[in-house]
Structure formats: structure tokens, C-alpha cells
Amino acid sequence: MKEITLGQYYQTDSVLHRLDPRVKLVGTLCYIISLFIVNSWPGYVAVGLFLAVMIVLSRVPFSYIVRGMKAIAFILAVTVIFNLFMTPGEPLVSIWKLTVTREGLSFAIKMAVRLVFLIIGSSLMTLTTTPTQLTDALENLMGPLKKLHVPVHEISMMMSIALRFIPILMEETDKIEKAQMARGADFESKSIIQRVKSMVPILVPLFISAFRRANDLAMAMEARCYHGGEGRTRMKPLVYERRDFIAYVILAVFFGLCIAMRLLNL
Amino acid sequence: MIEVKDACYTYEAGTAMAVNAIDHITTTIPDGQFIGLIGHTGSGKSTFVQLLNGLIKCSSGQVLYNGEDINADGYDRRNLRSHVGLVFQYPEHQLFETDILTDVMFGPKNQGLSEEECRERAKEALLSVGFSERHFSQSPFDLSGGQKRRAAIAGVLAMRPDVLILDEPTAGLDPKGRDNILEMISELNRTHDITILLVSHSMEDVARYVERIMVMDSGHFILDGAPAEVFAQAEKLEEVGLAAPQITYIMRKLKARGLNIQTDALTYEEAAEEILKHRSELEALRTQE
Structure with missing residues (x-):
């Protein structure tokens, strides 16, 4: 990975x-x-x-x-x-x-x-x-679409969060995989059915942790008064x-x- | 018995970001010992424990379990993991089943045991970490933090390992939850004769329970010995950002003030006893001042 x-x-x-x-x-x-x-x-x-x-x-x-x-x-x-x-x-x-x-x-x-x-x-x-620069650029270039009521800021915010979470979730997957291996889980089995079954102990904790993180992030953003793109200024325009x-x-x-x-x- | 011979482990080998997490370590973990592994964040503790059950392979050197090289081709590492149990940091994040009992049965099932046997072992493990029968059918996600932690530890215990490694099992728990878990681990060591390797960064946590302390800093062991010996070198601990238990400092201060006491007390009870032995001296000192 x-x-x-x-x-x-x-x-x-x-x-x-x-x-x-x-x-x-x-x-x-x-x-x-x-x-x-x-x-x-x-x-x-x-x-x-x-x-x-x-x-x-x-x-x-x-x-x-x-x-x-x-x-x-x-x-x-x-x-x-x-x-x-x-x-x-x-x-x-x-x-x-x-x-x-x-x-x-x-x-x-x-x-x-x-x-x-x-x-x-x-x-x-x-x-x-950097992912941040990229989404900034995307938001800026898509700016005219705002007139058509396309939620440009929201789309680019979702994109930057998604990008930011890739390494986090990858690390998390690695951790959970190891923890289940320590409990004897077998990820090297040849049979496809066995391999799909063996994904359950990884996917369930991964989903739970993703939801928990999303929840925490939403809370942290709200605590810092995030309320969408309206009137938002940039540190590096x-x-x-x-x-x-x-x-x-x-x-x-x-x-x-x-x-x-x-x-x-x- | 686990022997580590001149083991190294490097993260991101071959790039500019290469880090030697484990740097030529040689040590032995005999059967039945209760060991505390202490080190600052990033000192290599977590990497070291993963070497011991073959989750990661050392870049050079050897790890032997009962005399056999665990990284040799054809060695059954899956079987090894049921002998050397590893409980990761925040193990509650690995729970995935609909009820605790089934979750704890995951390990024994992977060992290829019968349904009956798995259930038996899971029940025993859950009882030994302080759950009662009525909890068995609860969803792991309805439990409190400390309970989840104990259920996750039971998940490894149910495999009946000979060696149990716990990576910061008390992180993020309140004092009561912490004491519960440490007491339970200590009990396992005494009654089931399981070798325990307890990873922590808190001296206070381990001082009371362990018989040997290994101190790690940037991939090396800098101290290794009985708690009293290790705490006697408080200066060396401070150099790497750790500290001896507070009680050690109190005893040392008293000694520096002219009280002729032993400074190797590990718990508050021992310290109190030692000070009380010298009550008359203490009175004399007080009147002098």
C-alpha cells in the first residue's frame, strides 16, 4: 500500500x-x-x-x-x-x-x-x-459556475477533505490489518471467497473509524465557526x-x- | 523464550526519509517474566514489539522464538502469533462483530478450533478480564471506553498466548480504568504464568507491577534491569525525556537532607514504611532546623 x-x-x-x-x-x-x-x-x-x-x-x-x-x-x-x-x-x-x-x-x-x-x-x-493549492485553483476556475448555483466552494472543500483523508485511511487500514493479523487473521489465503470474507474484520472497523473521524472533523470545523464559503477569505490568495x-x-x-x-x- | 539478536529495522529504507527505528538490538525475554518497556514517543517501542511476533521483518539480525528463527522461510508465523499475542495501542478500534462473545471468538476460530472450544475460550477470556455472563451478547459499540479496551484484550487472551505483549494498554483511560487493566494483567502473569511485555511511557504505571524494566531511546536499549536499578539512574532517564517515579525523587531529596534511608522504594506504601522506620531521625532533623 x-x-x-x-x-x-x-x-x-x-x-x-x-x-x-x-x-x-x-x-x-x-x-x-x-x-x-x-x-x-x-x-x-x-x-x-x-x-x-x-x-x-x-x-x-x-x-x-x-x-x-x-x-x-x-x-x-x-x-x-x-x-x-x-x-x-x-x-x-x-x-x-x-x-x-x-x-x-x-x-x-x-x-x-x-x-x-x-x-x-x-x-x-x-x-x-499540494492538494490545498489544487482545490483552491479548482474553486477559482469554477468560480463562474456559482452564478448557476453550483456549490463550487462545497465541492472543492469536499475534494480537499477527501484528498487529505487518503493517507490517514491508508495508515488506519494498515494498523487494523496488523491488529487482525495478530489475532490470527489470514489474508494470504488463495480462495477468493475466503479472501473476501477476511476483508470484513478490516472493513467494519475502518468504516467505523472513518465515520468517527468525519464526525470529529465536522465538530472541529463548527467549533471554529465554519459556515460554508460565503464571505470566506484566504490566507494565501x-x-x-x-x-x-x-x-x-x-x-x-x-x-x-x-x-x-x-x-x-x- | 524470545531472543533478539542484533536486530535492525529501517522505515522507508533507501529513500531520503530513512529512519532506523530499531538499531542493533540484542536482548532475551525469558518465560514468565513481567517486563516493562519504557520509552519516549518515537523511541521505537511499537516497532520493536511488532518484530517479536513477525508482523514486520527485521532488515538485519534475527528474532528467535524457542530457538527457532521466526523470519526463516517456511516458519509458520500465523501459528507464532497465537503463542505471542500482541495487543495494539487503542485495541478497541479492531472490534467488528455484533456482540462481544463472537468478537472474542475471532482469534480462536482463526486457530482452527471447534465452535464449542472457541466459545469456551472466549467465555473464559471475557470472565478473566472482568466481564460477567450478561455482557456477552452486548454490542461492542455500546460499551464504555475501558470496557471496549478489556474486550479487545480478551480477544487476544482467548488465543491463550504464552507471551502477551501490550502496547500502551492504559492510554486514554481514567485512573480507575488504568488500575483495573494493570491489576488484571498482573493477575494473568501470576496465575497463568504468562510472560508479559508491557509497553508504556509512564514509569508510575509500571513501577508497581513489573520485575524488569527496559528503557528505549532512538532504537537502542539504554537501561535494562530491575526497577530499583533503573530508577537509581534517574539522570539518565531525564536525559532521554523520561523520569523516575515521583516517589524516587522524594526519597532522594530526603536522603540529601541527611536522612539515612534507602531510596529504592517503588510504591507509596514501601516509601511510607521506609520513612516511618527513620521517624526518630526525621524528628531530630526537624529540631535542628
């Missing part, structure tokens, strides 16, 4: 860390869209270069990012295998009843590259942005600086380039 580094904040000081979270949120969105816009090898190289520069700028060790990728290795493998064997076209190699086609090979590689870029790119945002505008310009250029590549069929 502790090996999940995907999407956790990595503490260091870099240009990307200092960037306004709104820029990073918009940037990540642009980046993901551009991943689906480009459809050629030169396009992938361009996106890859952009990503590589961002990784260097973020000062997050590359090995740390790769370690986070372990979590999606399985999905990646399934995607590649299906694309490899299921795409019709000019046959390359035949193993038993399965045929690898030229189109399949190229499609599988493109798919894999796209997935890896997608995950690394979006995890780069969460690696360089989001203010754009020069580097943020520069970043927007770079983003626009990158995005424009991707669209141009697609239109020109490069």
Missing part, C-alpha cells in the same frame, strides 16, 4: 512548484487534450519533448516518477496485448491462432506511449502541487505573477503547435 507514489505531492523547490496552481491545472488539461490531438510520430516526439522539459523543470527524480508507474503496469500490459493481437491488417508474425499485424504493432505502441504520457503528465501536476503569464504563453504556443501538426498532417 505504501508503494503508491502516483499522485502524491513531492516536496522540493522548482519553477513548476512555484507556478500558480491555476496555470498547472489549465496546462495539464491542454496537455491531455493535445495528447489526443496529435496522431503522428513527429507529434508524439513533440509532446514527449515538452514532457521531458517539464520533468527536468520539476526537479522530481525521474526514478520516483517511474516507481509510481508500477501501479498502472497491468492496465498498460492489457492495452498493449489487446491492440497487438486484435487489430486487423497486414500480418507480421503468427503465434498459434494469434497474429500480430503491422497496424496492430504501430497502434499498440502509440497507445502505450499515449497512456504513459497521460499518466506521467497528470501525475506531474499532483507531484508539484491566488495572485498571478509574471512567470505565470509566461507559462500561459508557452502553453498556448505548444497547444497551437499540436493543432497545427494535426491540421497539416505532419
